[in-house]
Amino acid sequence: MKKITKAVIPAAGLGTRMLPIAYAVPKEMLPIVDLPAIYYLVEEAVNSGITDVLIITNRGKESIEDFFDISPEYISALTRKGKITEAKRISDIAKMANIHFIRQKEANGLAGAVKCAEAFVSGEPFAVLYGDDVIFSKTPVCRQLMKAYERYGKAVAGVKRVPREDLKKYCSLKVEPLGDEIFSVSDMIEKPRENEEFSDLAILGRVILTPDIFERINKLERGAGGEYQLTDAMAALARDKGMTAVVFEGERYDLGSKLGFLKANVCRALQHEEVKEDFREFLKKLSDKL
Ligand code: UTP
Numbered sequence: 001m002k003k004i005t006k007a008v009i010p011a012a013g014l015g016t017r018m019l020p021i022a023y024a025v026p027k028e029m030l031p032i033v034d035l036p037a038i039y040y041l042v043e044e045a046v047n048s049g050i051t052d053v054l055i056i057t058n059r060g061k062e063s064i065e066d067f068f069d070i071s072p073e074y075i076s077a078l079t080r081k082g083k084i085t086e087a088k089r090i091s092d093i094a095k096m097a098n099i100h101f102i103r104q105k106e107a108n109g110l111a112g113a114v115k116c117a118e119a120f121v122s123g124e125p126f127a128v129l130y131g132d133d134v135i136f137s138k139t140p141v142c143r144q145l146m147k148a149y150e151r152y153g154k155a156v157a158g159v160k161r162v163p164r165e166d167l168k169k170y171c172s173l174k175v176e177p178l179g180d181e182i183f184s185v186s187d188m189i190e191k192p193r194e195n196e197e198f199s200d201l202a203i204l205g206r207v208i209l210t211p212d213i214f215e216r217i218n219k220l221e222r223g224a225g226g227e228y229q230l231t232d233a234m235a236a237l238a239r240d241k242g243m244t245a246v247v248f249e250g251e252r253y254d255l256g257s258k259l260g261f262l263k264a265n266v267c268r269a270l271q272h273e274e275v276k277e278d279f280r281e282f283l284k285k286l287s288d289k290l
Contacts, residue, residue, distance in 0.1 A: 007045040010113035011131035012058040012104035026061040028131040037255040048142035109227025133205025137250025158206035170202035181247035190231035191224040
């Protein structure tokens with residue numbers, strides 16, 4: 001079985017839930033304390049054994065490329081000021097993996113974004129990390145999914161149980177149990193209406209796909225929201241060949257939503273060496289007033 005060494009991070013969406021800021025700042029570049037959300041996705045991929053990452057961007061998202069690049073002038077300026085640790089930190093980020101970029105010409109949906117990766121994945125299985133879903137976990141979530149791929153040899157969906165009333169915002173999977181928190185998937189539906197749900201298991205931010213997804217993406221018609229839905233292509237794959245679903249361990253933050261952005265920052269700030277003590281005190285005083 002081919003080892004998974006490639007990951008794709010779609011980051012070309014409009015980010016309408018994060019307007020007005022998303023008009024000028026890509027939501028994937030919103031900070032969690034002092035690192036942009038997308039840094040954590042690349043870190044998760046690298047810690048899972050990925051060597052090559054393709055980030056799908058579009059117009060106005062050049063700051064993502066700049067963040068993973070080395071600016072010799074900036075590094076020299078830091079070095080002259082004696083900020084050697086900071087200079088090394090920035091250079092190390094650029095060297096985390098081979099990071100590639102491609103532009104999605106029209107933000108027409110997640111399937112449209114993944115289609116841009118066809119030449120990059122070049123017939124190999126690959127991981128997809130949705131660009132605004134940051135997940136903090138003991139074992140990187142990508143790695144958790146790769147284990148299921150290695151065991152069952154099928155495309156894998158990272159899932160969580162979602163309250164029934166919230167499923168309409170996500171998708172719903174038709175499953176049969178395979179083992180402890182592992183399921184075989186025979187169908188799925190994007191943004192189900194009432195009574196269309198298969199189960200309370202929804203895909204949240206991570207999948208491992210096999211290259212046969214592209215022929216199904218190519219046959220897609222526009223689905224929910226008028227977009228080309230990756231879920232529709234995965235549903236076709238699940239119906240034809242089956243998929244595996246893994247209930248992953250980890251805390252997920254949706255940086256595409258205002259609440260998710262705020263929660264991620266509060267939780268990480270409480271663990272950040274530089275600010276955690278002062279921030280805890282601040283929160284305690286604030287909570288007295290709530
Ligand atoms: P979302 O559906 O959360 O992104 O897609 P969105 O369309 O930007 O969201 P809203 O509803 O307008 O706020 C999950 C990930 O897929 C990327 C997004 O950038 C996000 O990281 N995406 C989405 C693309 O790369 N291309 C697309 O056409 C759509």
